[in-house]
Amino acid sequence: MSAGPLTPDLRDALSEILPDDTLRDPSETYLSEPRGTWKGVAGALALPRDTEEVARIVRFAAEHRIAIVPWGGGTGLVGGQVSEEGAAILLSLERMRAVRGVWPEENVMVVEAGAVLADVQNAAAEVDRLFPLSLASEGSARIGGLLATNAGGVNVLRYGNARDLCLGIEAVLPSGEIMHGLKRLRKDNTGYDLRNLLIGAEGTLGIITAAALRLFPRPHAEGTAMLVVEGPEAALDLLARAQVTGGVSAFELISGEGLRFLAETGVPVKQPFDEIPDWSVLIDLGLPDGMDPAASLERLFETAFEAGLASDGVIAQSEAQRRDIWALRESIPEANKRVxxxxxxxxxxxxxxxxxxxxxxxxxxxxxxxxxxxxxxxxxxxxxxxxxxxxxxxxxxxxxxxxxxxxxxxxxxxxxxxxxxxxxxGVGRLKVSQLERYGDPAKLGAMRAIKAALDPGGIMNPGAVLRA
Structure with a gap:
């Protein structure tokens, strides 16, 4: 038996056990996604204020077999946050955005799942620490959604994916039970790692409500360069040479087509080269006190030029120039959308x-x-x-x-x-068929068994990752 819709009668019953203004009719914002592939439907938008309210909603949904679709910042690109079938409870944690605690001496911060990534980055900076997860949608993406999709971004090379930046989570399981897993520990070998099971599960095994996040010392100096390379093979050689110097935070490959799209669509960015190259790389360094990233990038370019790997380059000489180079890279998706x-x-x-x-x-x-x-x-x-x-x-x-x-x-x-x-x-709804075709059969069988064990009513984001 699959999960069903939130009928008007059930909506009234749910509203009675929640504070006023917790349930609303969802606006268009909550029923769409960035690429316009799907238009969602929902019986109600739920806006809980704390973890207990989330648990109350999930318990009600489990009892009545009502589908729940988690909604983070709405920035997902594979349809995990929208459902075209039934009238699910669309559950957003946007009211739960508090920073519960910061321990700079431990390099740990505990935040609620509705916290916007940019706000988390700023909170870390206030105590002279770095939360390194960084992506184009950081002004609207929320921590819960980023963990649910195991988001990557531009700094994975140095710091890892979202999973690598999380020490513990608090979550509401499909039964409505609260998993209290916000330990600030690097080592905790006490059985199955449910934290890593829920991270990347895209809301199909539970709702992440808070997380203990890893922080890092802030680099003393940062530098950025964009170098023209002969092609992807030369770029890989250059990457290996750059890593020997240390401090590489990001290494981005950019084709000429992407730069031409920026010019074609009129995206307001500064092109660094008079003639658009077929291939270029963006390199970002973060170095400790006593080291000059611009000088390191200059030496890297000289070495690459002598080896025939790079033929031209621009090295940022100020923070404004550094931002301009990064704006170029981060604007490519907007140009793609316009084309x-x-x-x-x-x-x-x-x-x-x-x-x-x-x-x-x-x-x-x-x-x-x-x-x-x-x-x-x-x-x-x-x-x-x-x-x-x-x-x-x-x-x-x-x-x-x-x-x-x-x-x-x-x-x-x-x-x-x-x-x-x-x-x-992630997989979302867009790539379910691809997972079925290319996924390892043993892995898929284990995933289905886990889903059935934790969510026997099939209420958690049905149709995402695994076919409902």
């Missing part, structure tokens, strides 16, 4: 397989049709955003009947090199 992608892929590969993958996949796709291909992303951790666009003067709607065929070409090329079709965006 209109036929297929947007978020893939990961072993680093040594990346150059061959790009060559082979590009060739296979150009054999199909005259597409424009924009490759960019976090080369340092093997995560590429490999996106397909229509030729100039044509629209993505003209390719609607070929979308799945083109997506399959990319997925097959990734699978052939032992990669993943989902690097940092």
């Amino acid at each position: 209109g992608a036929i297929v947007s892929s978020d893939v990961s590969l072993p680093l040594s397989e990346i150059p061959g993958f790009i060559v082979d996949c590009n060739a296979a796709l150009r054999h199909e049709t005259d597409l424009r291909i924009n490759v960019f992303g976090h080369l340092g951790d093997g995560n590429l955003h490999y996106n397909l666009f229509p030729p100039v003067g044509r629209s993505k709607v003209e390719f609607a009947d070929r979308t799945e065929h083109l997506r399959a070409i990319v997925d097959e090329a990734v699978a052939a090199r032992n990669g993943s079709f989902s690097a940092e965006h």
